Amino acid sequence: MVNNLTRRPGSELATASTRAEDAYARIRAQLGAVRPAGTPRTAPPVDRLALLAEACDEETFRLVMDWLASTAARTTTSKRAYADDIRHWAGVTAEHGQRFNLDAITPGVLTTWRLSEEERGRAASTINRRLSALQSLHDFHAHREGRHPVKLVTRFDRPKIDRSAAATRSTPVLEADELQRLMDACSDRHEVLVVLLTYTLAGRVSELCAADLADLENSGRTCRLHLDRKGGKERVFTIPPELCELLDDVTAGRTGGRLLLRADGSPYTPASVDRLLTRLGRNARVRTCPAAYTGRGRRPKGDEDKPRHSFRTCDRCRDITPHVLRASRLTHMHDQDVPLEEIQRYADHADPATTLGYIRQRDDEGLKARLAAASVDLYRHVLDRWTVSQGDR
Template identity: 35%
Template sequence: MDDERSSELERRDARTIEEKPRPDAATEAAVRRSLGARRPVGAPRSAEPVDRLDLLTDVLTPELAALAVLWLGGTRRASTQTRIAYSDDLLLWAEWARRELGRDRFALDLHRAEITMWLTQQQDAGATESSIARRLSTLSSLYRYAASWGLQVVSPISDDDHRPKFHRGRRATSARVLLADDISAILAAATDVRDALVVGLLFTGALRVSELCGADDSDRQDEGRRTWLVITRKGGESVRVPLETTVAELLDLYVAIRPPWTGPGPAPLVADAAGNRLDRHDVTRLLRRLAKTAGIPRPEKVTPHSLRATAITDQKRRGLNAEDIQELSGHADVRTVMIYIDDDGRAERVSAITDDLGRVMRAVPRHLRRSGS
């Protein structure tokens, strides 16, 4: 009887080992491609970028590193920029645990009091409620995913102690809304094609910065006289957005001088000077530099989302109906709303919106545009 029980325990232990999170090679390769590279946390700006997946492997326990690959590769995190944001937040958690808790490698073993300590430090450092909420959400999501595998983890995040309380409607941390004339001034301050292109894409397309940064060169589609861009919305849905005429021209000019892409997979639509994919921090620095040059008050408050919020607000003020504004912005409930209106001519309506927003593109300096345009 003892021998039978021993054999059963061995079989059970074997099943447990087999069920541990272990990503296959294809999933790991796909996650590695989508994450790209970045400088190590705390490294000087001159440091060479390192694959994010290698950075995670260095700071996470082997078990958590394997779980993180599966977590990042899941369909709920299908957007490239979502995966990058989650991995960067996880790197920040690991660096905090190393610095404050003395952990060489990060694991899902934090206690409630430690989260309270992290929260207090974030608030003392002036972190916004939205940043705190996002990083807590990242950690909470990973804990839930670990529990779904049957791992014995308990989330240390408490709604009572840790979750920032948000109020509906606009608040101090909402994106700053500018005027269309401000966008024209920002465009006029551009000294190279790429900067003007980034501003034009964000404003005339009312794009999220994740949609811009996640776009690949292969996502461009030319049909007749209209150029389209396939972008990935929140949740992983791919949609086509029209490019305003001057924006499409700037894209043509930029592609001709864009630094060569040497990484795996398709080239990014817009790259930095070294040819690497832009991230939201690159875009924010670009916009604030242009805003400062243009004399925009409080340029440090200008963000990529400011351009999206400005575009939506501009069209609302010019009398565009709510349904078409939702179509332009691609909010999560757009499908529910759009089933109640006639879908005929939708592409033409959105194209007209893009062209109307494109009136600011006349401010692009002539030497950045094609001769005679």
């Protein structure tokens, strides 16, 4: 039986009052809509709320709604990610013939799921994120029941992550000339603003797309931008004067709405920024191999059987994403000898290990070679004694 969405989740939200109605509507708006996996691209998006109602039993649905309404997920992006993770777990329990509820997730189910995800090549960070969402819901339920929370997910269920390397292994860092080519490929000042602002602030694309024009505070040639960052943190960034001038030009004549708009007046979304940067990267030939620009359309004579180049399958071609600009900015700060603590604060990382995961250690092989060579001074006399000289060979 599908849950009735006219019923309000949870005891407080179930109260028939204007305030409860407003709270429920806010949750629905925050969760937004998504196109379920496996549906055609032309299919209309479906409210996440409706998908959760279909996936969970009635009691668990109310629990999930109360959890998403709590401070467990402080930002809209986090709420949506948590909702999508719960829908994923609902798919796991559906394989066992059950609608999603916490009792359906047993240690055996967790182990089988983790092994299956690893077999499919799922990133360890994704596995850990989904386990964290599940544990958070479990802890929230225990708190509501007045019980001491018991670990549903133990350290034995979590794959190991090399936090200092995993974040950048799959995220390329653009060098200065590549970044300049990317900027030169922009077709209008709206696109330029997106690239420059994302790079300058080492910003998360969801935060920048959520910023309103009212969050921009002008004062002469300088301006300050108020951003709601991950974890519900509010931060104020002083924008360089040169970039403020571009902001003034792009927003001239406007009194409200989103800060970042496309040339047609529609607001940028994380998905549209991702598509923009991918297009710019390909047009500027940044992080692409020569084969990406040959053999497209008619194949050369004699190569009719040769498959066309594919960006998706080519190991040398990389799409440029907002995360690439963030990683590039943090790495360039490191190149400029900015202390790690300052880079960490600029990126709003709670743990310096997370910052290290973004920083590309320049000339890593050379660094190891220099440090290894420095040890020779300690035992050079031993080498002189036991190493056969060139003349004696």
